[in-house]
Amino acid sequence: MKLNLRIWRQKSPLDKGRFEEYALDNVSEDSSFLEMLDLLCEQLVAEGKEALAFDHDCREGICGMCALTINGIPHGPEKQTTTCQLHMRHFKDGETITVEPWRAKPLPVIKDLVVDRSPFDRIIQSGGFISARTGSAVDANAVPIPKQTADTAMDAAACIGCGACVAACPNASAMLFTAAKVSHMNNLPQGEVEKDRRTLAMVTTMDGEGFGGCTNVGECEAVCPKGISLDMIAQLNRDYTSAQVKNFFEPVS
Amino acid sequence: MVLFCSFFNSTIGRKVLMAVTGLVLVLFVMGHMLGNLQIFLGAEVINAYAYKLHHVLPTPALWGIRLFLLLCVGVHVWMAVLLTLASRRARPAGYAVKRVVQATYAARTMRMSGIILLAFIFFHLAHFTTRSVPGMEYNDERVLSPNEVSLVKHGQAVMKDGEKVTTFNVHDMMVAGFENGLVSAFYILATGLLCLHLVHGVSSMFQTLGLRNATWLPRLNYIARFYGWAVFLGFAIIPIAVLTGVLEKDPTGGETQAIETSATH
Numbered sequence: 001m002k003l004n005l006r007i008w009r010q011k012s013p014l015d016k017g018r019f020e021e022y023a024l025d026n027v028s029e030d031s032s033f034l035e036m037l038d039l040l041c042e043q044l045v046a047e048g049k050e051a052l053a054f055d056h057d058c059r060e061g062i063c064g065m066c067a068l069t070i071n072g073i074p075h076g077p078e079k080q081t082t083t084c085q086l087h088m089r090h091f092k093d094g095e096t097i098t099v100e101p102w103r104a105k106p107l108p109v110i111k112d113l114v115v116d117r118s119p120f121d122r123i124i125q126s127g128g129f130i131s132a133r134t135g136s137a138v139d140a141n142a143v144p145i146p147k148q149t150a151d152t153a154m155d156a157a158a159c160i161g162c163g164a165c166v167a168a169c170p171n172a173s174a175m176l177f178t179a180a181k182v183s184h185m186n187n188l189p190q191g192e193v194e195k196d197r198r199t200l201a202m203v204t205t206m207d208g209e210g211f212g213g214c215t216n217v218g219e220c221e222a223v224c225p226k227g228i229s230l231d232m233i234a235q236l237n238r239d240y241t242s243a244q245v246k247n248f249f250e251p252v253s
Numbered sequence: 254m255v256l257f258c259s260f261f262n263s264t265i266g267r268k269v270l271m272a273v274t275g276l277v278l279v280l281f282v283m284g285h286m287l288g289n290l291q292i293f294l295g296a297e298v299i300n301a302y303a304y305k306l307h308h309v310l311p312t313p314a315l316w317g318i319r320l321f322l323l324l325c326v327g328v329h330v331w332m333a334v335l336l337t338l339a340s341r342r343a344r345p346a347g348y349a350v351k352r353v354v355q356a357t358y359a360a361r362t363m364r365m366s367g368i369i370l371l372a373f374i375f376f377h378l379a380h381f382t383t384r385s386v387p388g389m390e391y392n393d394e395r396v397l398s399p400n401e402v403s404l405v406k407h408g409q410a411v412m413k414d415g416e417k418v419t420t421f422n423v424h425d426m427m428v429a430g431f432e433n434g435l436v437s438a439f440y441i442l443a444t445g446l447l448c449l450h451l452v453h454g455v456s457s458m459f460q461t462l463g464l465r466n467a468t469w470l471p472r473l474n475y476i477a478r479f480y481g482w483a484v485f486l487g488f489a490i491i492p493i494a495v496l497t498g499v500l501e502k503d504p505t506g507g508e509t510q511a512i513e514t515s516a517t518h
């Protein structure tokens with residue numbers, strides 16, 4: 001395939017940044033989007049130009065590092081697919097493809113297409129853990145958990161923290177991410193003990209990082225490579241409100 | 254305690270306030286619409302309804318309700334402004350290319366429909382509640398037939414202490430109001446936008462309150478669509494009926510008896 005690439009280049013967080021156009025030839029339809037960018041980097045280096053910076057790690061859709069807005073959609077046009085799992089056969093020969101980083105104030109560009117996602121780490125640090133000592137791993141059936149509950153927690157735990165939800169949201173809200181991380185633990189008996197404290201802390205951290213509020217438009221769910229649903233946000237709203245009410249009568253510590 | 258104050262400073266708490274005030278307004282709007290539709294039952298019915306609204310409850314209670322509704326609008330708008338500003342701050346630089354995947358038109362235009370609704374609410378209160386729009390005071394003969402008409406029950410004037418009870422001719426005020434094409438157009442446009450606002454809002458408020466899941470989402474979306482359209486048709490049909498001549502002024506206020514007696518005098 002022949003491609004015309006329009007890619008965001010930005011030297012540093014302080015650089016203003018701009019789009020640059022590159023022509024790329026001989027791209028296999030079977031290559032992934034990231035492999036296509038590897039080809040571009042080789043071409044750039046051969047021309048004596050600076051290679052393109054973009055995040056990636058596992059390249060098998062499980063780590064959440066890859067993060068590109070492709071033709072206006074985070075992770076590109078395929079449903080429930082990370083950028084690394086997106087293949088070039090979904091594009092047309094001769095197509096112009098626009099590639100941009102996530103756009104959100106709390107996730108600033110570090111270089112080119114790489115953004116700083118440490119606000120996510122801070123949200124998790126504030127409550128995404130279980131303090132009870134659990135010792136060494138117990139048998140899986142030692143704590144009976146209903147199948148439906150385990151499934152819900154598992155669906156939430158599928159979040160890989162890529163940030164596509166923030167990127168797609170018209171408000172740059174991190175509600176889907178936070179909701180997944182909160183639901184994942186609040187639903188399980190081990191995590192339920194600290195449910196209220198966790199929910200209050202993680203939402204407070206989320207707001208403090210400067211993300212926008214949720215308007216229930218559902219773009220996050222639509223682009224999430226793991227199919228995390230808006231149900232998680234409904235549960236977060238419910239858990240947060242009830243934690244605030246409980247906290248009003250008896251401070252949650 | 255400190256954290257509870259933080260509830261209304263949090264994005265979720267603010268959205269909960271919007272949902273609760275939105276719910277109050279949603280229920281009020283349905284009652285208001287059903288009240289208005291009584292205009293099709295004749296001048297005496299809608300005039301008696303308006304009379305009851307003003308006289309059944311003591312005046313302070315009436316003002317209490319009015320202020321409560323205004324407070325709801327105020328809080329709703331104030332939270333909308335705060336959340337909108339926070340969203341703007343969270344994305345100072347936009348995308349060169351942005352494609353919408355599944356968000357509905359109604360959901361994406363809540364702020365637009367809301368702002369025009371606010372302008373409409375101001376106009377509507379000035380128009381029909383305080384009657385202070387220049388040229389539309391509905392209090393003199395030029396604008397309208399005598400606006401003090403008898404309170405009518407079953408075609409006969411209601412008497413109290415040997416005198417007729419009079420009331421404001423709400424029926425003719427509405428008809429006169431909507432005979433102005435521009436005014437009617439604005440009312441129809443505003444109720445159309447209200448429909449748009451509710452098609453997203455009525456379902457969204459359940460999500461905000463945490464009362465929605467994948468099973469209920471399609472049902473609530475259906476209810477919201479039905480509710481929005483019902484409100485639009487119920488409100489818009491009145492200006493349409495006036496413009497098409499289905500509804501006409503009735504200077505007697507529906508008092509058939511009065512015409513006969515005044516004719517014999």
Ligand code: HEM
Pocket residue numbers: 214215216217268269271272275276278279282326329330333360363364366367368370371374450453454455457458459461462
């Ligand atoms: C007065 C001007 C108004 C403005 C500026 C306004 C603005 C807004 C905005 C910005 C939202 C949030 C949208 C979102 O988060 O997706 C909203 C939600 C809502 N509005 Fe309004 N609105 C107004 C009037 C009304 C009226 C008159 C009603 C009802 C009759 C209403 C009912 C609702 C409902 C039910 C919601 C959903 C709340 C939620 O998502 O939790 N609004 N409004």
Ligand code: FES
Pocket residue numbers: 055056057058059060061062063064065066082083084085
């Ligand atoms: S690189 Fe790991 S998910 Fe894409």
